[in-house]
Amino acid sequence: MLEGFDSMEPAKLVVAKKLIGLCAKKTSETMGTLDFFNVLLEGNNVKVSTKAGEKSSEAFAEAENFFMALSRALSEIETKAKA
Secondary structure: OEEOOOOOOHHHHHHHHHHHHHHHHHHHHHHOOOOEEEEEEEOOEEEEEEEEOOEEEEEEEEOOOHHHHHHHHHHHHHHHHHO
16 A cells, blocks of 8 residues: 555556565565555555564654665565564
């Protein structure tokens, strides 16, 4: 689920969806079937929340560049899923 992406340029949105989709796939392979995978965008701040059964994770990243913040938050989620 994506929140706050309404005003994003279409080309950027396509890239963001691809990155988020890849991370969701990797996370589900590690954690199991995901109950939810939410990405909230507020300016250049990104918050990612996931839940699979009893396991849940959250990551928050802030950067000047949206894609840097997204990359950091998604990387943190992948790392937490492996733990």
